[in-house]
Amino acid sequence: MRVALFITCINDTLYPRTGQAVVALLERLGVDVDFPQGQSCCGQPQFNTGYRREAEPLARRYARVFQGYDYIIVPSGSCAAMVRDNYPRLGTEGVEGPVAATYELTEFLVDVLGVTDVGAYYPHTVTYHPTCHGLRMLGLGDRPRRLLESVEGLRLRELKGAEECCGFGGTFAVKNADVSAAMGADKARHIEETDAEAVCTVDNSCLMHIGGVLSRRGSAVRPVHLAEILASTEEAAQ
Structure with a gap:
């Protein structure tokens, strides 16, 4: 099973500990995680603001960078939704595989790994x-x-x-x-x-x-x- 992390702009720029937490969690559950260096913005800010044409190269980049992975894990509901819901609307060629492989983190844990108890401890x-x-x-x-x-x-x-x-x-x-x-x-x-x-x-x-x-x-x-x-x-x- 080939698994990649799509960190997203907000996390990469402002909240890197979230990405580190995803990797630590998945590795604890026995999942090896790749981090493709070519990843960038998913294009959501452009698309949602009406700049559809400007979002298209970012969709093509996402498809190219994450091509061949069985699962692409995204610790962001909005970015995962951009890929899954809006990429097909762009009509960009080659995105079908990566779109189908994209999972928000909780979807991957519950639906793919079949776990809800991940061995966490948080006394708060x-x-x-x-x-x-x-x-x-x-x-x-x-x-x-x-x-x-x-x-x-x-x-x-x-x-x-x-x-x-x-x-x-x-x-x-x-x-x-x-x-x-x-x-x-x-x-x-x-x-x-x-x-x-x-x-x-x-x-x-x-x-x-x-x-x-x-x-x-x-x-x-x-x-x-x-x-x-x-x-x-x-x-x-x-």
């Missing part, structure tokens, strides 16, 4: 925000929750209005800053109401927005990617 109170792309485009359903519920020591708190958007939406936050900030404030308030120590998602772009709002509110709740929770072990915590 956590609330989970299902991101829009993961929820609506990928249909992740309860996969992330099942993984979190199997983590030793983790106490999962319900989040009011969990399925409501956090307000980021990529370039939406730039074009509609006031609306985005208001949505983020609502999400932050509901997160704080859970009394959780951490808020978890499958997308660091959403965590960046939520974390920024929480920080400006002076909140002690910390944003953490699901992969980092699943990669945590009792040995590492000691």
